[in-house]
Amino acid sequence: MCPIDTSMEPMLEMFIFETTTLLEQLDQILIASEKSGRFGPDDVDEIFRIMHTIKGSSAMMGIEEMSGLAHHVEDMFFLIREKPGHMAAGSNAVFDLIFQASDYFKRGIEAITAGKNVSADHTSLSACIAAEVSRLKGGIPATGAFTACLSSSQVSAITADSPFKGDQSTRGPKPYSIIVFFEDDCQMENIRAFMLLSQLKDLCESLDSIPSHPEQDSALSSDIIKNGFLIRLTTENPIRDLLAVIENAINIKSYELLDEPSDLAAEGAQERPASSEENDQTPKTDESLLHRTVAATGKSGKQSLISVNQQKLDQLMDVVGEIVIAESMVASNPELKGLKLDHFYKSTRQLRKLTDELQDIVMSIRMVPLAGVFQKMNRIVRDMSKKLNKEVSFATFGGETEVDKSITDVIADPFMHMIRNAMDHAIESPEERRRLLKPEIGKITMSAQNIGGEIVITLSDDGRGLNTEQILKKARAKGLLTKPESEYSLKEIHALIMLPGFSTNDEVTEFSGRGVGMDVVKKNLEKVGGSVQVESKPNAGTEFIIKIPLTLAIVDGMEIQSGDTVFTLPITSIKESFKVSADNRLIQDTHGHEMIMVRGECYPIIRLHHIYDIPGAKTVLSEGIMVLVENDLKAACLFADELIGEQQVVVKPFPVFLNKYDVKENGLAGCTILGDGSISLILDANNLLNKF
Amino acid sequence: MSDIYHVQEPAYDDLAGRFLTFYINDVIYGIGLSMVIEIISIQEITRIPNLPAYTKGIINLRGKIVPVIDVRLRFGLPEKEYDDMTCIIVVHLDDMNIGLIADQVYEVTAAEDTMLRSLPEFNDKKSSTFLESIGKLGSDLILNIDCRRLFYEDLPSQDHEPCR
Numbered sequence: 001m002c003p004i005d006t007s008m009e010p011m012l013e014m015f016i017f018e019t020t021t022l023l024e025q026l027d028q029i030l031i032a033s034e035k036s037g038r039f040g041p042d043d044v045d046e047i048f049r050i051m052h053t054i055k056g057s058s059a060m061m062g063i064e065e066m067s068g069l070a071h072h073v074e075d076m077f078f079l080i081r082e083k084p085g086h087m088a089a090g091s092n093a094v095f096d097l098i099f100q101a102s103d104y105f106k107r108g109i110e111a112i113t114a115g116k117n118v119s120a121d122h123t124s125l126s127a128c129i130a131a132e133v134s135r136l137k138g139g140i141p142a143t144g145a146f147t148a149c150l151s152s153s154q155v156s157a158i159t160a161d162s163p164f165k166g167d168q169s170t171r172g173p174k175p176y177s178i179i180v181f182f183e184d185d186c187q188m189e190n191i192r193a194f195m196l197l198s199q200l201k202d203l204c205e206s207l208d209s210i211p212s213h214p215e216q217d218s219a220l221s222s223d224i225i226k227n228g229f230l231i232r233l234t235t236e237n238p239i240r241d242l243l244a245v246i247e248n249a250i251n252i253k254s255y256e257l258l259d260e261p262s263d264l265a266a267e268g269a270q271e272r273p274a275s276s277e278e279n280d281q282t283p284k285t286d287e288s289l290l291h292r293t294v295a296a297t298g299k300s301g302k303q304s305l306i307s308v309n310q311q312k313l314d315q316l317m318d319v320v321g322e323i324v325i326a327e328s329m330v331a332s333n334p335e336l337k338g339l340k341l342d343h344f345y346k347s348t349r350q351l352r353k354l355t356d357e358l359q360d361i362v363m364s365i366r367m368v369p370l371a372g373v374f375q376k377m378n379r380i381v382r383d384m385s386k387k388l389n390k391e392v393s394f395a396t397f398g399g400e401t402e403v404d405k406s407i408t409d410v411i412a413d414p415f416m417h418m419i420r421n422a423m424d425h426a427i428e429s430p431e432e433r434r435r436l437l438k439p440e441i442g443k444i445t446m447s448a449q450n451i452g453g454e455i456v457i458t459l460s461d462d463g464r465g466l467n468t469e470q471i472l473k474k475a476r477a478k479g480l481l482t483k484p485e486s487e488y489s490l491k492e493i494h495a496l497i498m499l500p501g502f503s504t505n506d507e508v509t510e511f512s513g514r515g516v517g518m519d520v521v522k523k524n525l526e527k528v529g530g531s532v533q534v535e536s537k538p539n540a541g542t543e544f545i546i547k548i549p550l551t552l553a554i555v556d557g558m559e560i561q562s563g564d565t566v567f568t569l570p571i572t573s574i575k576e577s578f579k580v581s582a583d584n585r586l587i588q589d590t591h592g593h594e595m596i597m598v599r600g601e602c603y604p605i606i607r608l609h610h611i612y613d614i615p616g617a618k619t620v621l622s623e624g625i626m627v628l629v630e631n632d633l634k635a636a637c638l639f640a641d642e643l644i645g646e647q648q649v650v651v652k653p654f655p656v657f658l659n660k661y662d663v664k665e666n667g668l669a670g671c672t673i674l675g676d677g678s679i680s681l682i683l684d685a686n687n688l689l690n691k692f
Numbered sequence: 693m694s695d696i697y698h699v700q701e702p703a704y705d706d707l708a709g710r711f712l713t714f715y716i717n718d719v720i721y722g723i724g725l726s727m728v729i730e731i732i733s734i735q736e737i738t739r740i741p742n743l744p745a746y747t748k749g750i751i752n753l754r755g756k757i758v759p760v761i762d763v764r765l766r767f768g769l770p771e772k773e774y775d776d777m778t779c780i781i782v783v784h785l786d787d788m789n790i791g792l793i794a795d796q797v798y799e800v801t802a803a804e805d806t807m808l809r810s811l812p813e814f815n816d817k818k819s820s821t822f823l824e825s826i827g828k829l830g831s832d833l834i835l836n837i838d839c840r841r842l843f844y845e846d847l848p849s850q851d852h853e854p855c856r
Contacts, residue, residue, distance in 0.1 A: 322755045565739065612741035655750065655759045657788050657843065658740065666742050673752050679738035 012112070015061050017307055019109055022050045024375065026102055031378050034095050039080065047098070048077045054105065059241070060248050066108050069122045071241075072129040073101050079133060097129050099383075176239055177258040179228040183251045189221040190214040193229045196249050203242055204233040230258075310405060313366055320355075320362045321650035325673050327355045332676065366406075370448050370457075371399030373412050377419050377446060384423040390442060392427055397447035403455050407548055410528045414521040418459055418544060419444065421518075426463030426542055436539060438462065454572065460543040466536035468493045478502060494534040495633065498522040526686070531631065555651055557672070559644035559680065560627065562608040563617035566680040567640070568649055568672055573685035575628040575635065577643060580621045596626070596637055603628065606692050607639045611667070617641055629685040636689055647674070651682060667691055710802045711827065713834055714781065714794040717769050721794075722801070722827065722834040727783045731797055734778040751780070751791060758782060760791035766842060767822065785839055792842075801829050808836070 029046055033039045039047070055070035076094070104122055180196065182189045193214040201207055210230040211220045235242060239257065246255050331348040374396040381394040403411075427442035434440055439462075448457045468490065475481050475496045481488075488496075496502060500519040522532050530548035549555070549572070557568035558577075578598070580586070585597040594605040605626075609617030618624040618641045626637040649672035654663050669684035711722035712731075732753070737760055739749040746765035750757050760780055764772060777796040782789055808825045824838040 325755065614741075652757050654740075655757055655788065655790075657759045657790055658743070658747070658750075661743050661747070663740060663743070668740070671738070671750060671757055673755065673757075677752055678736060679750055679752050679757065681738070681740065 011061065015057055016109055016113055018057065019054055019105065022054060023102055023105055023109070024372065026050050026098075027379055028375055030095065030098055030102070031375075031382060034382070041081075044077055044081045048074060048081060051077065056244050056248060058108075059244060063108065063112070065122055066105060069101055069104060069126055069129075072126045072133075073098060076129055076133050093132060097125070097132055100125055101129070175232070175234045176242070178231045178233075178242070178246065178255055179258055180231065180246060180255040181228045181253045182224065183253045188218070189224040189229070190218055192249075192251055193224055196229070196246065196252075197231070199245055199249065200231065200233065200242060203237050203245065204235045206234045208232045313362075313405075316362055317366065320359055324355055324359060324648070324650065325677075327351055328674075329677055334676070363404075364402075366404050367402035368405050368408055369399060370401050370403060370408065370455075371396075373408055373415060374399045374446060374448075376412060377415060380416060380419050381423060381444060384420065388423060390423065390427050390429060391440065392423065392442040392444055395443070395445045397445070398449055401448040401450050401455060403548065407528050410524055411530070411546075411548065414524045414546075415446075415457075415459070417521050418518075419446075422459070422461040422463065422542070426461045426465070428464055438539075454547045454549055457546040457548070458543055459546070460541055462541040465538045465540055465542055466494055466497065466534070467538070471496050475499070475502065492633075494536055497534065498532060531686075555649060555682075556646065557649045557682065558627070558646055559674075560608070560625075560638070560640040560683075561642050561644055562612070562640040563614035565612070565614050566644065566674065566678065567608065568647070568680045568682045569627065569629070569638070569685065570669075570682070571646065573629045573631065575630050577625055577627045580624075580626055586621065594621075596621075598628070598637075601635075604636045605639055606636050606688060609639075609641075611692055629689065631686045631689050634689045636692075638683075638688070649674070649680070649682070665691070710800055711834060711836060712781065712800055713798040714779075715796040715798055716763055716767065716794055717772075720798055720832055720834050721763075722836045723781070723783065723792075723839055724836075725800060727785060727839060729782045729784050729789065732780050732782065732791075733776075734774045734780060734793065748793065753782065753789070753791075756789065758789045758791050760793055761842070762793040763837075763842070764793070764795070783839060785843065790843060801827075801834070 026047060029043050033043050051070045051074040055067045055074060058064075058066035058070065076097070080094070104125060180193070182192055190211075191214075193209070197207060197209055197214075209232065211217075211223060214220050214224065214229070233242070243255070243257065246252060327348075331345075331352065336344070378394055378396070381392055384390075385392045422444050427444070428436065428438075430440050433442065443462045445460050446457065448455055450456075471493055472481075472485055472488070476485070480496060480499050480502060498518040498521070502519065518532075525532055525546060525548065528548055530546060533545040533547075534542065535545065536542040555568075556571040558571055558574060560567045560569055578584075580596070587595040587597065587602065589595065594607075595602050596605055605621070607619075608614065609619065621639060624639055624641050625643055626639055627643075628635060628637050630636075651670045652672055653670050654668075665687070667684050667688035669682045669687070671679050671681050674680050708724075708726060710725040712725050712728050713720050713722040715721075735751055737749040737751055740747075743749075746762050748760045748762050748765075750759050752758075762771075764770075772795065774793075778793065779797055780791040780793055781797070782791050784790075808827050810825055811823055822837055822842050824836045827834040827836060
């Protein structure tokens with residue numbers, strides 16, 4: 001069964017998005033306040049607001065599990081807000097509880113996204129929170145309420161009883177009267193009134209209204225418009241929940257909880273922590289609480305942000321790419337050759353300026369800061385350091401660095417993996433660190449920088465570093481070595497850990513060591529055109545240097561011609577280009593492989609016309625041009641006829657039809673349409689270096 | 693763009709049973725009209741290395757990259773110089789646009805079911821691999837091509853260039 005009411009489906013996406021955002025915010029606040037060991041007043045307000053929103057929206061979606069738990073957390077923070085002093089003693093427990101609650105919500109959201117029911121039971125967590133609440137109140141854990149929590153499966157019963165009542169065990173339903181006014185001209189007021197009644201029905205013990213059966217006579221609409229719609233009900237639930245339902249109903253202009261002094265005051269007193277020294281304060285009613293929350297929502301909800309479907313952004317990007325191409329088609333149209341068109345060129349320059357600007361804006365829309373990814377890592381470090389009993393300080397720099405959204409989606413997992421590795425394997429236990437005269441608290445640093453067209457992210461720890469001997473031994477055992485051990489340089493040994501099927505830790509732990517280690521990381525990063533490099537010193541730590549391109553869709557390319565084929569080579573992979581001169585010694589090995597000496601270094605030559613079988617290309621090396629390309633490990637010279645020029649190109653994937661021919665395995669990354677409408681093939685330097 | 697064309701065949705009632713016919717080596721072939729998106733004159737084709745010879749490369753069809761297949765070569769016939777009559781028939785199949793190079797487009801004909809004859813079985817399957825049925829229209833015979841086979845069937849053939 002689908003957990004969500006079908007009528008709510010249009011709201012579902014919004015709900016998931018909103019709740020996820022809120023939970024991220026929550027984690028951020030929690031991490032920050034845990035570091036400082038306490039909640040600031042703003043933090044408490046913010047968490048309270050988050051919980052209130054989650055409670056309201058999940059109740060609206062009919063997800064009782066989530067709204068119930070949110071309600072408990074909200075209660076706890078209500079107490080913390082009222083009496084910050086009580087918080088100090090057992091703050092760790094509070095943090096743990098909220099982290100658990102946050103995880104519960106995340107799992108819930110995941111389940112809903114997958115179209116499943118929120119199955120996990122939160123009663124035990126709720127009970128813990130309830131116990132904590134009563135402890136915060138200053139009393140001894142109210143055992144009665146506690147066991148009631150555990151035994152009762154009815155969520156509403158828990159929400160109604162335990163948090164507020166402590167040792168009181170029963171309470172009768174309370175009567176309320178609420179008058180509701182609908183928006184002007186919303187039509188069919190009587191039906192709307194009836195719908196409201198049916199929404200409230202489940203929450204109340206008894207329910208009555210004036211007029212009593214609004215759905216039966218449409219003439220009652222005018223009555224409802226004039227006098228409002230009076231609801232009389234009795235309920236065990238906190239009136240807040242009911243008001244939230246009314247508040248969330250559509251087309252409601254205003255509503256009022258009619259004054260019933262004795263009940264309300266009693267309820268107010270119930271709502272407040274039941275402690276005697278605060279009796280002199282004016283009782284806060286639910287209404288004032290609600291107003292405060294609403295005001296808070298208004299304050300921080302006023303960012304002028306909108307969320308957009310990523311697909312639409314992709315489409316926009318496509319169209320802008322087309323415009324860029326079309327623009328150069330017009331401006332450099334061969335039919336214009338030889339004509340004197342001053343005004344025309346003036347206009348095309350203007351057009352180019354505008355399209356450039358448009359492109360920049362569209363790109364910037366897709367950019368998101370890395371802080372979000374870093375935030376997730378923060379959480380992992382926290383959890384693992386608790387579990388593994390390793391104290392680690394995690395520092396991040398450059399979270400404001402922005403990358404394309406599609407890239408952040410892909411890199412979060414690899415980073416998570418690397419952090420886990422660092423926590424699990426690299427950082428030593430406190431005893432060991434003490435013995436090695438290292439600071440007891442380990443250190444993991446993550447920093448991001450925008451260098452050139454690339455984002456460089458370094459992830460470093462001060463752990464034990466890579467054990468080269470063990471790596472070699474393991475690689476030998478797994479048959480991963482391709483040359484004699486003595487010939488491996490330090491860099492190459494470190495690179496071994498990224499080979500498929502390599503995982504140095506024999507034990508499989510909860511966090512890492514499943515044998516799908518760094519090679520998956522590397523593969524994921526390569527998917528977005530990134531690369532990983534490792535540097536490590538024994539006992540001083542390991543540093544991973546990850547380079548990822550800013551964006552996938554548009555690259556700066558160098559147009560290279562070979563025969564009649566035009567290739568585009570991403571500028572980032574080009575080191576230099578040169579003509580073969582007398583200084584360059586050409587060498588051939590016994591198998592006919594050509595090599596060239598450049599400033600004392602020997603590079604293999606890759607003839608484009610040869611590997612791609614291009615007829616009519618220059619074959620004499622001194623007539624063409626050499627382009628030196630390199631990746632992390634290798635470098636080679638590509639031989640082509642000539643360089644045509646630099647151009648920004650929009651990367652287009654090859655048609656699906658060609659996938660069966662493994663075009664991408666032949667050093668071609670994709671294709672692009674040039675200004676004159678012709679197609680150029682984009683070379684993948686990495687692949688070329690590995691393949692040829 | 694593909695959204696516009698991605699219409700299930702039932703919507704094309706008036707196109708069902710109609711065929712676009714074209715010449716290859718003076719033989720008339722036909723393909724279901726509902727698959728055809730457009731016919732364009734031959735244009736510059738960008739070769740992609742290390743593909744079978746009949747996959748000529750890719751063309752730029754108003755900003756979309758479309759692969760083109762030379763039906764002649766696909767049938768194992770000798771290559772013919774492209775001329776004014778040579779055209780590319782762009783067909784849509786399985787969410788892909790693919791161009792077919794034909795010597796010359798002939799016409800659109802309606803073929804009643806009764807005029808369609810299924811192919812006889814051969815012991816040597818190869819001779820009928822790409823054909824779906826044979827239609828008779830007046831004095832003309834139309835060999836209807838099964839596009840799916842044309843695109844997907846990987847025949848053991850000598851025209852695969854060795855991949856290095």
